[in-house]
Amino acid sequence: MLDLMPSLGTWRPAVSGERCAVATIVAAGGSVPRPLGTSMLVSEHGDVLGSLSGGCVEGAVVEAALEAMRDGGSRLESFGYSAEDAFAVGLTCGGELEVHIQPIQSTSAAGLDPALLNAVGGGWPSSMALIRRLDAAGGAVVVRDPARFSVADSKKLSALLGGDAGVIRAAAAQLEPLLHGGRTGLVRLAPAEGCGTVPDPKPITLLVESRLPAARMLIFGANDFGAALLPAGKLLGYEVTLCDARPAFSSQGRFLAADHLVTDWPHRYLAAEAAAGRIDSRTVVCVLTHDPKFDIPLLETALGLDLAYVGAMGSRRSHRQRIDGLLACGTSPEALERLHSPIGLDLGAVTPAEVAVSITAEILATRAPQAARGWVSLKDGTGPIHPSRPENRTPEQSKVTPWT
Incomplete structure (x- = not known):
């Protein structure tokens, strides 16, 4: 429903005060096009705002919504795939949906007050x-x-x-x-408990x-890899900050697309953002500087915070040296378990663009580990982290010096 509210001010049925019903996915199983909470509004004349399934069940939902408006009651409708009846209303993808349908009318105790929705839609x-x-x-x-x-x-x-x-x-x-x-x-x-006198x-x-607000992605390192990861992070909906201590690097025009471009020592900036309350458990930190004088104090700070993801670029040899440095600084072995180093999934990535895909794929995998079975993080592997056989490399990859 939240996704529809910004459109209420321009949707004709809402502007003209027509009665409406809201249909919302409240349960989903198997392969379904839209997630829990997805809503669709239906006006008393059959106009529709939003979509629940991309077309599979919308017609049946509209009919149920019109019926709900006629009798003033809410209802729960189930939709699934029926192999026995190919013409039945259902999901051809094979999933199952439960859709709750509720009138929006101020005269109904079961309805949502239109004034409430308009108040929210007026300021987003x-x-x-x-x-x-x-x-x-x-x-x-x-x-x-x-x-x-x-x-x-x-x-x-x-x-x-x-x-x-x-x-x-x-x-x-x-x-x-x-x-x-x-x-x-x-x-x-x-x-x-007082409802004990009511049967069932x-x-x-x-x-x-x-x-x-959008979760934050903090990229440390104004280099080719940072330039490739910046748009990838924005594509995933992150508010992206790029930070580097070297003005000659961070002032380059290719980084201007960042939401925030910062010239500061990485560990100092991260500590200040955390102290100001601008870091939370959804924040992602990607350390691409590949320089111990930046990496060690920055990772020591990052691993002391409650973050969604901390990854650091480098070879396996660099990783071992990094671990030794962090242990010497007093970082606990338990905290080091949270470090994704070398950074990214093992996709054979070489170019900056490919590495950006590898990193974002690992970030997604940490959100839903059950969906990432079969993929291996580079931190869990052994041996070189780049393909070494020339015949397996593209012309673009051949121009890049492997950081193994």
């Missing part, structure tokens, strides 16, 4: 969250600062949950990690959509 902050109650009680709460949100301190969320202290404590344990991490998820809570009480179901 980079950090916000939406908590929607999907069970019969309905309702929603907008969170303006999810990174610092406390469930116990929110009167609006307490009202959404019915005010029961036990439910609020249980909600805090599940909601706050999602909000603080900028993630989307479905939360189910046992109803209040339904759980409280919340959909949390949380968005934080």
